Amino acid sequence: MLYKKAVLVLAAVIVLAGGIVTGRELFILNSGKDQQISSDNISKEAAPVSASAKPPSTIPIKGLADLVKEYGDLPLADAHNHDAGGYAYMRMIETWKRTSVDRIILFGNVSDPSAVETDAIAWKAYEEYPALVIPFFSGINLKDASSLEVVKLNLEKGYFGIGEIAAASVNSPALRNVPWKTDHAMDGFLPQIYELAAQYKVPLLLHIDPPSGGPVYQLEEALEAYPDTQFIFAHANAYNSPDNIRQLLAKHPNLYADFFAGFTASNPESANKLEHFVPVMKEFPDRFMLSTDSGYGLKSEELAIEGMYRLIDELGDKALARKIAYDNLDALIKYQPATATQLEAIRNMKLAAGQTYDASGLTKVEAAKLLLKKVPK
Template identity: 60%
Template sequence: MRSKKKISYLLLILFFACIGAVLLGKVLFLSDTTATQEIIPITEPKPVTTENTAPQTANKSLIELIRAYGDIPLIDAHNHDASDYKYIRMKNMWETTAVDRIVLFGDVSEPSAVKTDEIAWEAYRDRPEVIIPFFSGINLLESSGVDAARTMLEKGYFGIGEIAAASTNSPVLSKVAWKTKDPMDGFLPQIYELCAQYKAPVLLHIDPPNGFVIEKFKDALASYPNTTFIFAHANAFNSPGNIRELLKTYPNVYADFFAGFTAFNPESSNKLKDFIPVMKEFPDRFVLSTDSGFGLKSEEQAIEGMYRLIDELGDKKIATMIAYDNLYSLIRDQPATTTQIEAIRKLDNGKIQTLNLEKLTKLEAGEILVGKR
């Protein structure tokens, strides 16, 4: 009897348990359906991550940048590869990275620069369509430096520099023998006059890019308005605002932009994008350079910096001006020298008779004298 009652109780418990399970399952099902209905309509975008907001250029390789912008002509406006004949080893790199022309010199404002100036000239004779020789091996502290500069410009060099007009912080140029204290020191004023006479630019190293030496640089810009000055690696340890002030106030100064420094050197306090507004305001007053990759892991990385700057600009017309036209116009517009014209007259070449030597440019004269025309 007790067994039957016990069984009956168990059956009753199982019955209610089954009913409870069904009801619980329904509740859970409805609860799950409700939750699903609440989730489906939500279409808010995912939070934007740092990766998504990074500049587009940062995701492009050098090869991709060259494919995109290799059709833009490119001049490296500041290159030291005459030192140790490095330019020979760089030939393939320049071709691979679509660098069209190189302003070439070597050592700076010291006796060893006399030899590297000669090497730059050898490179020019070998490839006049690529190499634009500048020189730096002149003593800025003696009048003989002015005479040497005149001789070099007469020969056919296209510009003076890089020369150390002031240097306190540079681990290299602060120690060179022929540097001046400031951009108006030594025989620099006479050299500026010479540059105006030959319409040749002068590439000045000035550090630090502030304080007394910059005030003296402004003095030089104002005192020699017919001289074209190029402020070497103007963006290094400098602000866009400072560069803008110079360009706005002095129409005879160009900013040499070492893009690799801003793009890759951890000591840079700016990004490439910080300089874009100034470049777009003064598109005819910037030139691009590698400085042979000084302070970077390689010169190739410095070339990559130039392409990343072009990408940041987002304007091929302005990019072409900055990458090529501005510097080339300074080279193209120089008149042939008396020395060049006399040398051309001595050539036994029928083509010479058809030339108007009075209107000949230094560029054209150089091509003739190195036997390329």
């Protein structure tokens, strides 16, 4: 009897357990599951979702073509370009058209005897493409008095600015050993050149490195001593902080910042991002201009053009973007007065044609348009 009772109890337990299991599986089936849940499955379902987990971004990254399509209606000027060297501008013409770059401050080599030749190439490019090219010159020996005569002759001819010139360079592999550079911004014949620049109302594009310490203190000395001279700090954002630029612009109203956007956007050595400079640009909207530096240190010059567009996109304000992309530089160029040499050439040209001409009040841009008409193509 005891044996039978034990068997019956055991059978009841088995049936009861089977019912529990069967009931659990039925619950699972009714819940839409088509298989038993293992302990692994239970632990996976119970694991909480990380609060930091975010779905992947679905916003596509804009390419250069997208940026040109979006902002190509804005005029765009490259305030710092070395493509007179080796006639590189000739292979860039189509790229500039495709990427809607409207004006180019063009020169070649810097503070080196070879710059005399590239200055001449920049002028030739201007004669070929006067609506595109704005010629600057750099082929002057900053420690020789003869540089002053070269500056006068070039400005009288119609060049629109001086530079890039190596006013101070310690770190740059390209410029620290060039023979015609100065040690600092008040060295050599730079003070007299600043006076000539003010007289002709042309800007100077100065290379200063490092962009801190002694070289910048001496730049500030020049800015204060020559308040009527317009200084452009070349690639001011390279290896420099927004706060340093802000302090300089706040103290010196005759200083402009050439912003090499491609450096900040694409050079891994940049400690900043484009958005870090936007607040200071909004604070000084009339004092920035964009440039490519011909893509120095980047994979290509086109990547540097893309950097300019990425900065425009980052600004998020088309009115501000137009100032920085074009208007600020244009204002330094279009109001320059015609030179005595240009005016004399125009009078002689008109006299030869049996005409009289009142050339008073002409700007350098207007005078150049008249004179370039007679340049043989």
